[in-house]
Amino acid sequence: MATFDFGKLLDRIWDAASIYLARPRSRVVDLHRDAELLKAKLVDFNGAIDEAVRNGKTVTKETQLWKRRAETFVSEEVDDAIQRDYRAMRCLGGWSWNCVSINRIVTKKLKEVKELISQVDVSRVTVTQLLLPPASVELPISKNVVGMQSNLIQIVNQIRDENASVIGIYGMGGIGKTTLLKLIHNHEEISKLKFQHVVWIVASKGCKLQKLQTDLAKKVRLNLEDDESEDDRASKLCNFLKEKNCLLFLDDIWESYELYKLGMEQVPAENGKEQKRKVVVSRRAASKYALK
Known part of the structure; x- marks a missing residue:
């Protein structure tokens, strides 16, 4: 017969409550810091890609995927929106239901930005060297050419x-x-x-x-x-x-x-x-x- 662990359920509820009901200041600060770091890495990353392309290389599909994901995160301006909401928030006794909404969004975006940061090493941009084309390919021409x-x-x-x-x-x-x-x-x-x-x-x-x-x-x-x-x-x-x-x-x-x-x-x-x-x-x- 299956047993139900009511204690574990309470622990999970408490863990969730400690995240979503807590004051969001520290998470907002962490998100802003990581978002700025991601922007800096993306700038360096694009520079490394441009250099690779100039040298006749092509960027791998994995690199292109990370670039698109990072650019999407930055373009959504989630950090700026959360900063505005947080500054506008008026908590009664240091807390309001707005804390729940902000904490929920910040927790999700913190996980996303930390994952993006952990996946890239700007000093080792992954590129694939294209095979060099042959110096010359013989052109078709008639064998009966004379007088030249x-x-x-x-x-x-x-x-x-x-x-x-x-x-x-x-x-x-x-x-x-x-x-x-x-x-x-x-x-x-x-x-x-x-x-x-x-x-x-x-x-x-x-x-x-x-x-x-x-x-x-x-x-x-x-x-x-x-x-x-x-x-x-x-x-x-x-x-x-x-x-x-x-x-x-x-x-x-x-x-x-x-x-x-x-x-x-x-x-x-x-x-x-x-x-x-x-x-x-x-x-x-x-x-x-x-x-x-």
């Missing part, structure tokens, strides 16, 4: 020249500029130049800078947000490529673009050694470079 060997060798030599940063192929439509560009891209000498990224992008008429930035970022596996400005995207590309050797092929460009907004400007790296950034373009108009 001289130009091919000339331009490959210019790519090898440390003083050349932008190389242009100009001419009328249909004369084989894209074919020549592909031959250069696939040339065995290019693989010997130790470029960490060899990127092929088709610009075409009407192509906007933002699309070029997006296409380049995808090829080097850098995350860009859709709502970022051109300058923000340029900053991310520059920071990501500043210590990398990169060869960019831009086929069929019509517009004028600024190299630094593609992260391809020649600047000294932080270690004092200038990295190789080369751009080879094809365009129809035999005019000044469409890059500056």
Whole structure:
């Protein structure tokens, strides 16, 4: 026959009463302290995530989940609301039924914020290193191409020249500029130049800078947000490529673009050694470079 422990029931009732009927001051203070700590950790956490993304890493699902939960807690402004209610509370003899309501909310939120704080270590943000893309993927091209060997060798030599940063192929439509560009891209000498990224992008008429930035970022596996400005995207590309050797092929460009907004400007790296950034373009108009 089952027995009922009336004493344990009383103990549970007393424990609950001691929480919900007590004056809430100490719990309100604890919640405010922990909420401020969580805000500080979230700021540091976001900084660590941004740094990881700039270095070509992706944040794990677990990290993203904690970030969303912490941001939700902060955005609800529970601490501020409780602070206002507590200051407005008028207790008769130091207590009123408002104490029950405040204690109930504070107890729940204290548990939630302490759990969030215990789950994160800002000094060790969990990220997963993306597999580096291959430096270059051979482009499909007809094997029956003839008459381009001289130009091919000339331009490959210019790519090898440390003083050349932008190389242009100009001419009328249909004369084989894209074919020549592909031959250069696939040339065995290019693989010997130790470029960490060899990127092929088709610009075409009407192509906007933002699309070029997006296409380049995808090829080097850098995350860009859709709502970022051109300058923000340029900053991310520059920071990501500043210590990398990169060869960019831009086929069929019509517009004028600024190299630094593609992260391809020649600047000294932080270690004092200038990295190789080369751009080879094809365009129809035999005019000044469409890059500056």
